[in-house]
Amino acid sequence: MPSRRADSVRETLEQMIVTGELVNGERLDEISLSEKFGCSRTPLREAFQSLAASGLLELIPHRGAFVRHPDLSEMIEMFEVMAELEAFCGRLAARRVTQQVLADLYRTVIACEDAVANNDSDRYYAENEKFHHLLYKASGNQFLADQAGQLHRRLKPFRRLQLRVRGRLEQSLSEHRAILEALENGNADEVSLALRAHVAVQGGKFNDLMASYKSFQQNQQRVGT
Amino acid sequence: MPSRRADSVRETLEQMIVTGELVNGERLDEISLSEKFGCSRTPLREAFQSLAASGLLELIPHRGAFVRHPDLSEMIEMFEVMAELEAFCGRLAARRVTQQVLADLYRTVIACEDAVANNDSDRYYAENEKFHHLLYKASGNQFLADQAGQLHRRLKPFRRLQLRVRGRLEQSLSEHRAILEALENGNADEVSLALRAHVAVQGGKFNDLMASYKSFQQNQQRVGT
DNA sequence: GTCAAGATTTTTGTATACAATTATGGAATT
DNA sequence: AATTCCATAATTGTATACAAAAATCTTGAC
The missing domain is CATH 1.20.120.530 (GntR ligand-binding domain-like)
Known part of the structure; x- marks a missing residue:
């Protein structure tokens, strides 16, 4: 996957969640995702916050970011x-x-x-x-x-x-x-x-x-x- | 101001925006705010993302985070x-x-x-x-x-x-x-x-x-x- | 073989260092 | 005096290093 800048990290992740490429309940590993996106964990974590506020992720402290699909x-x-x-x-x-x-x-x-x-x-x-x-x-x-x-x-x-x-x-x-x-x-x-x-x-x-x-x-x- | 952890940075900022302590259009300086909160810029910026998704801030790339009150x-x-x-x-x-x-x-x-x-x-x-x-x-x-x-x-x-x-x-x-x-x-x-x-x-x-x-x-x- | 406690590893959370971009200020030009 | 250009400073964006917490694995007792 090509290297992306911060704004599009959010968009790409949103797409991946909404299309079902990321399964419900799946934990998003910061390290492997950052390697996939060709960026560091910092912009990734910022995208997590944004997505969590929109209800697409659930952030559990010290546990990670989990994909949250509606049942x-x-x-x-x-x-x-x-x-x-x-x-x-x-x-x-x-x-x-x-x-x-x-x-x-x-x-x-x-x-x-x-x-x-x-x-x-x-x-x-x-x-x-x-x-x-x-x-x-x-x-x-x-x-x-x-x-x-x-x-x-x-x-x-x-x-x-x-x-x-x-x-x-x-x-x-x-x-x-x-x-x-x-x-x-x-x-x-x-x-x-x-x-x-x-x-x-x-x-x-x-x-x-x-x-x-x-x-x-x-x-x-x-x-x- | 006492040192706060990440979750409460978001809450505190939201409070400061909603009460009007932070004026509409005001730019939130990352450095001075992080000093005020006794934390680094990292958790602050994550709070910005969350608040922006809720419509309380507007993030302009390379410009900063601006308080956004409804007119x-x-x-x-x-x-x-x-x-x-x-x-x-x-x-x-x-x-x-x-x-x-x-x-x-x-x-x-x-x-x-x-x-x-x-x-x-x-x-x-x-x-x-x-x-x-x-x-x-x-x-x-x-x-x-x-x-x-x-x-x-x-x-x-x-x-x-x-x-x-x-x-x-x-x-x-x-x-x-x-x-x-x-x-x-x-x-x-x-x-x-x-x-x-x-x-x-x-x-x-x-x-x-x-x-x-x-x-x-x-x-x-x-x-x- | 099962379970528990502790050591080890892994992962998240935060601070800091560095890069990229924008804002600022002053000198030179008109 | 106003304006443009460039150098400098300040600020945001990103990477990395370190700290803290959780998960995992190992070891030992039963």
Whole structure:
């Protein structure tokens, strides 16, 4: 692995945790990791502090840094909060969104349609992400947008797996359309409800998510050992 | 200042930032701070990383660590999110709260009554904090409770100043009573609405909060220079 | 063979030394 | 006088050395 400077140590580690390359509960050895990164322990330990504050690591004094993945119930809790944050973003956006942003949102829906037509889940994923980030920002509350963005990033691996479920792309797309329409009509309640339903883990989606989660865990085992 | 170990360096710095002892925009000099704390730069810099991840510091490469206080509009944004998180906690708690926790909540209301009677705002503040943390936990969503707790802590200095406003203690107390009653009745909508109104910055509270904020800033000037 | 106590090794936590970068101040130029 | 450039100083970033704590291994008793 190439030599990296401090800022990217954090990013790289975060990536390794989030993708499951680093298994849950694994202790991060400072010496071997610093050799891998081609740096000393100092920048590594600083990255640990940052990641611990974000909840991705648990630091136990005199014991070390341990990878902390959400278990199934915690992941559901996180989706529960995500749904509420997005619903709130939507409620605010219904009042505050501009024509410009509505046009941007519309563009992502078009792009998503194209991605679905070509069964290109990677492209769909990218445009889906754009859609949601535009919405966060459209709330007009920067703090809320940041919080939503952070949680969104933490849920990334699970959401991505979920989109692989058959028919999910089409369903997601039609939900985006409904959300956008409600936004155009300025119907705050409808936007809020549609977004909560879009994000929330409920009904059949629960099983999909559980399957995604297990798949994620298996992937961990394969890569991590 | 006495010599401190790493964990408490973070806590002490957080306290110094949150109380306004460290002024907004102030650069934290690693050398003088390490002398003040009786430690080397290493544990200090690790604390910086942790605080930056929580949004209390901004780290600019090769420039230093700068204290980052919310400005008035950001603070209002934070209260807006806090209100929504608490409302959600309440909605969930209405379904999930136990008799045990209801009894604990009732105790804090009694204690708050006592504090109001004695005009003891410190005591009121402590019991108020208990009330809210019990509620977060009663949501049955640990992740949500943690998020709410974190934001609650960041808003601490502003909330505390607000309680000094005449009549605010009594008003807050009666709102607690209403929230508890709605919880006992299992009325999720009512709990949610009451909590959102309790926390939100709206109507006359906006002016109170703005006054609090200015008072906080003045306090900063006095201590910091 | 099992367990316990102590020595040894390993690992984390902290201090310091050095490197890289930025800020500062003064001289030279216009 | 203002400005630019360069030398110097100050500060951050990183590596390494040392201290403290925990984990491991060895040895001995039962």
